[in-house]
Amino acid sequence: MSPKKLNLKDKYKLLTRDLDWEFSYEDRKEAFPYEEFEGIKITDWDKWEDPFRLTMESYWKYQAEKEKKLYAIYDAFAQNNGQTNVTDARYVNALKLFLTGVSPGEHAAHLGFAFTGRQMGGIGARVAAQMQSIDELRHIQTQIHAMSHYNKFFDGFDEFNHMHDRLWYLSVPKSFFEDARTAGPFEFMIAIGFSFEYVLTNLLFVPFMSGAAYNGDMATVTFGFSAQSDEARHMTLGLEIIKFLLEQHEDNLPIVQKWLDKWLWRGYRLLTLVAMMMDYMLPQKVMSWQEAWELYFEDAGGALFKDLERYGIKMPDYTDTIKQEKEHLSHQAWWIFYQYTHAAAFHTWTPSAEEMDWLSEKYPDTFDKYYRPRWELAAEMEAKGERFYTTGLPQLCQTCQIPMAFTEMSDPTQVVYRESIYNDERFHFCSDPCKSIFDNEPEKYVNAWLPVHQILQGNCGGGGLDKVIEYYHLEDGVANLDFEGSPDAERWKDWKGVA
Amino acid sequence: MTIEIKTSTLKPIRNTYAHIERRFGDKPATRYQEATYDVHSTHNFHYKPLWDQDREINDPSRTAVVMRDWYDLKDPRQFYYGPYVQNRSKMQENAENNFKFFEKRGLGESLDSSLREKIIELVIPMRHAEVAANLNNMYGTAHGTGTAVTQALIYEAMDRFGNAQYFSKIGLALDGNTGDSLATAKEHWMSNPAWQGVRAYCEKTLTIKDWFEAFIAQDIVLDTLINDLYYRQFDEWLTQNNGRDLLLLMEFMQDRAKDSQRWSDSVLKVVVSESEHNANQVLAWISTWRIRAQEALEPLASALLGDKALADAFAVLEKRLTKVGLNC
Numbered sequence: 001m002s003p004k005k006l007n008l009k010d011k012y013k014l015l016t017r018d019l020d021w022e023f024s025y026e027d028r029k030e031a032f033p034y035e036e037f038e039g040i041k042i043t044d045w046d047k048w049e050d051p052f053r054l055t056m057e058s059y060w061k062y063q064a065e066k067e068k069k070l071y072a073i074y075d076a077f078a079q080n081n082g083q084t085n086v087t088d089a090r091y092v093n094a095l096k097l098f099l100t101g102v103s104p105g106e107h108a109a110h111l112g113f114a115f116t117g118r119q120m121g122g123i124g125a126r127v128a129a130q131m132q133s134i135d136e137l138r139h140i141q142t143q144i145h146a147m148s149h150y151n152k153f154f155d156g157f158d159e160f161n162h163m164h165d166r167l168w169y170l171s172v173p174k175s176f177f178e179d180a181r182t183a184g185p186f187e188f189m190i191a192i193g194f195s196f197e198y199v200l201t202n203l204l205f206v207p208f209m210s211g212a213a214y215n216g217d218m219a220t221v222t223f224g225f226s227a228q229s230d231e232a233r234h235m236t237l238g239l240e241i242i243k244f245l246l247e248q249h250e251d252n253l254p255i256v257q258k259w260l261d262k263w264l265w266r267g268y269r270l271l272t273l274v275a276m277m278m279d280y281m282l283p284q285k286v287m288s289w290q291e292a293w294e295l296y297f298e299d300a301g302g303a304l305f306k307d308l309e310r311y312g313i314k315m316p317d318y319t320d321t322i323k324q325e326k327e328h329l330s331h332q333a334w335w336i337f338y339q340y341t342h343a344a345a346f347h348t349w350t351p352s353a354e355e356m357d358w359l360s361e362k363y364p365d366t367f368d369k370y371y372r373p374r375w376e377l378a379a380e381m382e383a384k385g386e387r388f389y390t391t392g393l394p395q396l397c398q399t400c401q402i403p404m405a406f407t408e409m410s411d412p413t414q415v416v417y418r419e420s421i422y423n424d425e426r427f428h429f430c431s432d433p434c435k436s437i438f439d440n441e442p443e444k445y446v447n448a449w450l451p452v453h454q455i456l457q458g459n460c461g462g463g464g465l466d467k468v469i470e471y472y473h474l475e476d477g478v479a480n481l482d483f484e485g486s487p488d489a490e491r492w493k494d495w496k497g498v499a
Numbered sequence: 500m501t502i503e504i505k506t507s508t509l510k511p512i513r514n515t516y517a518h519i520e521r522r523f524g525d526k527p528a529t530r531y532q533e534a535t536y537d538v539h540s541t542h543n544f545h546y547k548p549l550w551d552q553d554r555e556i557n558d559p560s561r562t563a564v565v566m567r568d569w570y571d572l573k574d575p576r577q578f579y580y581g582p583y584v585q586n587r588s589k590m591q592e593n594a595e596n597n598f599k600f601f602e603k604r605g606l607g608e609s610l611d612s613s614l615r616e617k618i619i620e621l622v623i624p625m626r627h628a629e630v631a632a633n634l635n636n637m638y639g640t641a642h643g644t645g646t647a648v649t650q651a652l653i654y655e656a657m658d659r660f661g662n663a664q665y666f667s668k669i670g671l672a673l674d675g676n677t678g679d680s681l682a683t684a685k686e687h688w689m690s691n692p693a694w695q696g697v698r699a700y701c702e703k704t705l706t707i708k709d710w711f712e713a714f715i716a717q718d719i720v721l722d723t724l725i726n727d728l729y730y731r732q733f734d735e736w737l738t739q740n741n742g743r744d745l746l747l748l749m750e751f752m753q754d755r756a757k758d759s760q761r762w763s764d765s766v767l768k769v770v771v772s773e774s775e776h777n778a779n780q781v782l783a784w785i786s787t788w789r790i791r792a793q794e795a796l797e798p799l800a801s802a803l804l805g806d807k808a809l810a811d812a813f814a815v816l817e818k819r820l821t822k823v824g825l826n827c
């Protein structure tokens with residue numbers, strides 16, 4: 001009998017699955033202690049379908065090739081002062097938001113996947129999570145390096161990690177990832193692996209990377225292309241994890257549904273920052289937030305939920321709210337930053353006449369009616385030397401930590417206020433879903449580090465706003481305030497030979 | 500003559516990120532520095548981990564070892580992601596050529612059958628032990644403090660998974676790609692008395708709660724002994740016993756072990772030189788785990804190399820520890 005050679009699939013199995021073994025000397029539960037407390041039931045890890053088949057040797061090979069090319073571009077970018085080729089210096093503020101708000105999230109994802117890559121009981125799932133973990137490490141590091149050159153020529157980048165732990169609006173992404181990492185391993189996988197990486201990634205990653213492409217930012221767009229194949233792997237892992245959990249046991253369905261409801265909303269709220277970046281911060285616009293939402297969530301996400309229907313999964317019922325909010329979100333968000341520009345690590349501005357026309361065209365039902373008058377007034381006041389600031393501190397939503405500025409969709413002049421009482425204390429929310437997320441786990445969310453509360457308690461430098469800004473390492477008059485008149489703007493004029 | 504291309508120069512307003520400047524001064528930084536220092540979040544955490552309610556999500560107290568600055572544990576190889584994958588990619592290219600050569604020349608077939616059996620019984624089961632190494636290092640990545648050490652730990656973890664696959668590939672090179680050798684090797688791992696000590700040791704390490712203790716039990720105690728037994732003593736044995744061809748297939752693991760030891764030596768040294776508290780804690784761990792290792796490795800080492808082998812390996816461990824200032 002001639003020996004039967006292995007096919008690729010079986011070979012991969014031997015190189016991964018078969019490496020694990022049944023314990024004889026220790027209780028396996030001691031080695032994987034967090035598998036059960038969330039209530040998820042795994043009956044057979046062998047049913048896991050490998051989302052991609054990559055041995056370590058091919059991983060090293062492909063990734064090394066990609067890194068080599070990426071850093072060649074970074075070097076060329078720096079040598080040729082690529083930063084002078086962007087459409088306009090205002091664009092760079094999107095990158096500041098990215099480095100301070102998004103990049104540290106890559107590192108959080110790296111640690112989260114390291115945790116699940118260690119703690120899940122099935123080796124197939126573990127290996128996939130480990131590869132994602134090291135990929136996410138790649139992303140934070142290559143992003144730091146991509147921004148390194150910008151940091152040498154623009155303000156607002158240099159304190160990115162100090163700020164991420166402290167600055168008020170950066171608690172939105174920070175708390176998002178910490179919420180996921182402090183959850184159990186399976187919730188993390190649904191939160192970041194599926195909801196974020198699979199469902200929402202096109203709404204985060206693509207706008208920034210396309211924004212870079214449209215605005216002449218060679219370094220960032222090259223990073224985007226280089227990370228694309230990593231993201232493709234992450235998406236297949238996200239899809240596999242949800243299918244696997246749903247196929248393992250029917251009792252998993254309500255748990256997974258609850259997580260989906262929570263994480264799609266958490267993710268959507270986080271994307272507020274992206275919405276405003278797309279509509280207000282890019283000098284050369286890619287598409288409107290509304291268009292992106294329709295394309296990537298309503299169309300693509302709709303098809304996905306159809307597919308998940310056979311497991312009993314339902315589209316979260318707040319998606320109608322989002323549908324209405326999509327015409328308001330970016331305008332309300334940029335207005336928040338415009339008012340608090342003195343405490344932000346990027347510059348703000350009022351949209352130009354052409355930009356307002358673009359916004360009217362993209363948001364025919366809302367922009368002219370609610371937002372154009374506000375921006376025109378702001379511009380007018382600015383021209384008179386009476387630039388409008390809000391100096392009071394806003395109330396933050398206990399869940400998503402965004403200032404309470406979102407309005408009722410039935411009446412866009414009325415700010416939403418929801419509240420819950422827990423242990424005799426009153427907590428405030430920006431929306432019904434944020435309230436119900438809190439109500440499901442109040443003991444978790446009472447621990448949120450809310451920047452405004454902390455300022456009021458004197459934990460952010462104590463004293464007045466000047467002390468807070470110092471605590472943030474926000475150099476007043478340099479990294480904050482309006483773009484016009486900023487050192488960034490002056491340097492840009494200098495490079496471009498404009499007086 | 501050199502030609503000089505003129506590029507327009509703009510004067511930078513700063514050399515590097517502020518936290519790098521605070522550490523190293525106002526001068527251009529290396530990519531390793533920017534990719535590594537202070538990347539871990541350290542302040543203002545939001546929620547208590549549901550799986551560890553007494554600690555923060557990033558919490559230095561997940562080990563008994565204490566450092567004023569965890570970034571002192573820098574990697575002498577200066578690996579951040581890019582250099583790491585590029586370095587391993589070169590090594591794997593070499594390994595790939597070795598495997599190709601081995602197969603093309605039919606070196607597996609010309610192997611003496613008792614030697615082949617010895618490899619399947621006493622070498623290939625290492626593929627399972629390497630999975631424990633993978634998990635123990637991943638544990639440190641997830642629970643450790645400071646990107647300097649946590650990134651090096653994930654490189655080590657991925658390396659060890661690579662090792663597990665290389666050991667498996669040796670089996671496939673010997674069994675004509677049928678996988679039979681791997682099935683046999685797994686039986687040895689599961690029930691051959693020579694392996695049960697090591698398997699029990701591996702299972703035990705996976706229940707360790709303190710991530711630095713896991714590093715000690717795995718990367719220092721067990722690995723020093725295994726590296727010496729397999730990549731030095733067994734290497735010599737193969738040379739003397741008509742097994743030279745097999746060395747080709749072990750080269751990756753051997754080179755990698757050397758490279759990794761440079762890093763783990765430096766981690767150990769910095770931690771024990773930090774304070775007496777650390778040195779005592781590390782010594783306490785070492786004394787427990789070396790007793791377990793002695794018991795675990797005795798049957799395997801004598802089956803593989805004879806009775807004296809383990810004592811030789813322990814002498815190497817001793818030397819390694821003395822070198823970093825630990826006298827056991």
Ligand SMILES: [Fe+2]
Pocket residue numbers: 106109135136139
């Ligand atoms: Fe990423």
Ligand SMILES: [Fe+2]
Pocket residue numbers: 136197230231234
């Ligand atoms: Fe990703």
Ligand SMILES: [Zn+2]
Pocket residue numbers: 269397398399400401402429430431434
């Ligand atoms: Zn909210």
